[in-house]
Amino acid sequence: MIYWILSQIQSLILALHSKDSPRQIAAGFALGSLAGWVPFNFLFSGFIVLLLYLLNVNSGFGLLSIAILSLFSFLLDPWAGQLGEWILGLPSLKPLWILLYNLPIFPFTRFNNSVMMGSLVIALLLATPLYFLSYWAVLQYRARWKTKIEQWKIIRWAMASKVVTLWMRVKGNG
Amino acid sequence: MIVRWRYIFPFAIIVGLLAVGVLSADTWLRWAFEKAGTQGNEAKVEIEKVHITYFPLSLRIQGIQVANSDHPMRNMVEIDTVQVVLNTRALVEKKVIIESSQITGISLNTPRKTSGTVPGLKPTGPSEMSKEIRAGMTQQLSQFQSLVPNLDLPKVQDLQTTKTYEKSKADLDAMSKKWTDTIQHNPFEKELQSLSQELAHPDPLKVPGMINRINALTQKWNQLNADVQKDMTTAGQIPQALQNASNTDLKTALAPLSTDKFKKLHLNTSVLSGPIQKKLLPWLEKVHTAMYYKQKFASPNPPRFHGRDPGVTILFDTPKHYPKFWLKSLLISGTGKNGEALTGQVQNITTDQSLIGEPLRVALDGQHLFHSSTHFSLLLTQTSLASIKRYHLETSLSEVPMDPFLPQAKPHTWALTHGITSVATQLTYTQGRLESLTTAQATQLRFQGPALTGPWDLNGVLVDVLQNIPRFELQLGVNGPLKHPDITVKSNVDQALAEAMAKASAHQLDKARTELQHQIDTYKTQKQAELQKLIDAQKAQLTTWIDQQQAQIKALQTQLEKQKSQVEKQAQTEINKAQKEAEKQAGDALKSMFKF
Known part of the structure; x- marks a missing residue:
């Protein structure tokens, strides 16, 4: 487990220092944010994690996004709850909710919970701004900080470890 | 490239393997049923076909033959079809809702084409229940039942x-x-x-x-x-x-459910049979201790893992609120030894009658086992009207004429007394043409309990007892002609029953208290x-x-x-x-x- 966590941290550092395009990193972060904002749900969160690995986005940043946003997402709950309740109560959408509610698997996403629905809508709305924000942040990092940070001992150690070497080989950078 | 193909391939392989497993479920389920059945029966259990569907979740087993271990060339029972349709969604909520079930074409003691002996498996033969346990059971069960009529409500x-x-x-x-x-x-x-x-x-x-x-x-x-x-x-x-x-x-009203009565009831169940007492008392002690600690340390606001707002869960129009168990319908049909058709239907066997709002209904229809010229049908309905329970039984019994020229109707009236309520029934035998019997002259037997029939819910006890039986083994053998069948039983069901009964009786008493209070409050x-x-x-x-x-x-x-x-x-x-x-x-x- 510790090994996995360390490898994930390494992969984050490496992602920032690799040839992964800023768009891939930003897309990973934005995709992960969808699962980060909403309350944990096996079906929904599992689907997002699956997408993180199946799509050509940076999965490390996706997982980082889930981890960070999960810590703070509860702050949005009061508004998410109100928004979700409003959306679920819209008469025009009611037939859709009833249809989904009576489907075999869909109800297990807990879409009929006000916080779940509100958080999902907020997550979808924030995904695009987050994408552009993280894209800009990666560009800025690479332009201003990358060279300086590469001189840090810990980073040099991280980049020199066996895992890193292997990773770089897999990524074609070694 | 948007998609990572190197991840897609292993994923596709896993999904494919799962799909193969799911699609071939029919075959391996059939194999599993046959193997488990054969081991339990000590003679061949053969199934012609098993078919499972997922939406809705249903299982259909066709052509079941259970060989008789004592007479390998005969089947103990042969069933044409067993079909069960389950509610998938309720199952995920750990609730068993059987939307419909059917057991059709039951025939007993039929001949087999091949021997039912399993090579290398020697049947041990059924043995009878020990006399000590049987005597204990009979004595204690009668004591248990004697408590029932005393729990009647005042009029x-x-x-x-x-x-x-x-x-x-x-x-x-x-x-x-x-x-x-x-x-x-x-x-x-x-x-x-x-x-x-x-x-x-x-x-x-x-x-x-x-x-x-x-x-x-x-x-x-x-x-x-x-x-x-x-x-x-x-x-x-x-x-x-x-x-x-x-x-x-x-x-x-609560006086009959006083502590003394409660103790007596527990005593009755705990000494249901000698060997059980040793097991039951420590078990009751454990339950009591567990309940005590559960109450003592129960937090009114248990901490949540995520600390997130639980939100409001909106329930849309759907039959979502399920009881723990609900058998909506069970249809059984078979043929007697003379080829007479027998059908029966049970509806709404459940752990929570008030939640489903539907009565328990039992209907039997068919020709009488010992007199093929008698047509028999029974309808038992238990309804719950705003916490006041009524027991309603309807039976129609009509005799198919052996001799169509026999003229007159012959009415009989008598009264039956049940543990719960007094029943007055009227039964009329009519001899005439079959067509007129089923319409105008068909006899009817009715009774209806008084408005307050008492807190003792025998159906509830039965369901509770059956539900609380943790595990038991039962081997039942029926041999010989139907008129004089030779029945052999080998089981430890009495022990399981005693444990379950203790639990069920306590539950029933609590339920009875609540129900009484509710009845009187409503009134x-x-x-x-x-x-x-x-x-x-x-x-x-x-x-x-x-x-x-x-x-x-x-x-x-x-x-x-x-x-x-x-x-x-x-x-x-x-x-x-x-x-x-x-x-x-x-x-x-x-x-x-x-x-x-």
Whole structure:
């Protein structure tokens, strides 16, 4: 487990220092944010994690996004709850909710919970701004900080470890 | 590239393997059923086909043959089809909702084409239950059952609530009559009319007298008003009186469920059979300890893992609220030894009757086992109407004529007594044409329990007992002709039954307490509402009338005051005029005196 966590941290550092395009990193972060904002749900969160690995986005940043946003997402709950309740109560959408509610698997996403629905809508709305924000942040990092940070001992150690070497080989950078 | 193909391939392989597993479920389920069945039966269990569907989740097993281990060339039972349709969604919620189930084409003791012996497996043969356990079971079960009739509720007419209600209603009726009479023969009307007429043509000299009369009228009105208030206070005390009466009723009704009775019941279940006692008491102790700690350490606000707001879960239109177990329908059909058709249907076997709102229904239909010319059908319905349970049994029994020329109908009437309720039944045998039997002349047997049939829910006990049996083994062998079957039983079901019964009895007692309380509360609330309606109507009627009278008297008073002031003013003017006249006359007299 510790090994996995360390490898994930390494992969984050490496992602920032690799040839992964800023768009891939930003897309990973934005995709992960969808699962980060909403309350944990096996079906929904599992689907997002699956997408993180199946799509050509940076999965490390996706997982980082889930981890960070999960810590703070509860702050949005009061508004998410109100928004979700409003959306679920819209008469025009009611037939859709009833249809989904009576489907075999869909109800297990807990879409009929006000916080779940509100958080999902907020997550979808924030995904695009987050994408552009993280894209800009990666560009800025690479332009201003990358060279300086590469001189840090810990980073040099991280980049020199066996895992890193292997990773770089897999990524074609070694 | 948007998609990572190197991840997609392993994923596709996993999904593919799962799909193969799911698609071939029919085959491996058939194999599993056959293997497990054969091991348990000690003779071949063969299945022709198993078919499983996922949406909705249903299982269909066709062509089941269970070989008789003692007579390998015969089947113990042969079933054409077993089909079960489950509610997938409820299953994920750990609730078993069987939407429909069917067991069709049951035939007993049929011949086999091949031997049912399993190579390398020697049948051990059934052995009987030990005499000690059987004797213990019989004795203790009869004691257990003897408790049931003692748990009857007092009759509705004996309830204090009923008596208080009837007395209060009689008082309210008398009060209503009294005030209706008073309003109809209005004691103020005559005097008010007289005063109004006199005021229309006022006589100044009568004004003081009129003032006295209106004061007397006001006094009379005040007395009547006090009388109204007194009656209204008495009426206001009725709800409390009903509450006190229902408290007394509750005490009386709960008396049979007292601690002594409860202990006795536990004692009965705990000594259900000798060897069980040793197992049961430590088990009860463990349950008690667990309950104690659960209550002691139960937190009213248990911490949540995510600390996230639970939100509001909106339930859309769907039959979502399921009980723990609900067998919506089970259809069984088979044939007797003479090829007679027998069908039966059970509907709504559940752990929570009130939640599903549907009665338990058992229907049996078919020709009688021992007399193929008799047609027999039975319908058992248990309904729950606002916490008051009724047991309703309908049976129709009609005899298919052996000889169509036999003429007359022959009615029989007798009474049966059940542990819960007395039953009067009427049964008529009719001999005639079959067509007329099923329509006009078909016999019917009915009974209906009294409104309050007691808290003991035998169906509940049964369901509880069956549900709480943790595990048991049972081997049942039926051999020989149906008229004189040779039945052999090998099981440890008695032990399992005793454990389950202890649990079920405690649960039933708690349920009975709650149910009793609810029944009496509902009854009281209903009666209270009826009386309150009467009180409110009476109050409204009296208030309107009093307001009218008060307004009339006030209007008269005002008019009279006005009249009085006018009269006084007029009198003053007259006095002034007279004074002036007198002064003028005196002046004139003085003047004439001075002239002289």
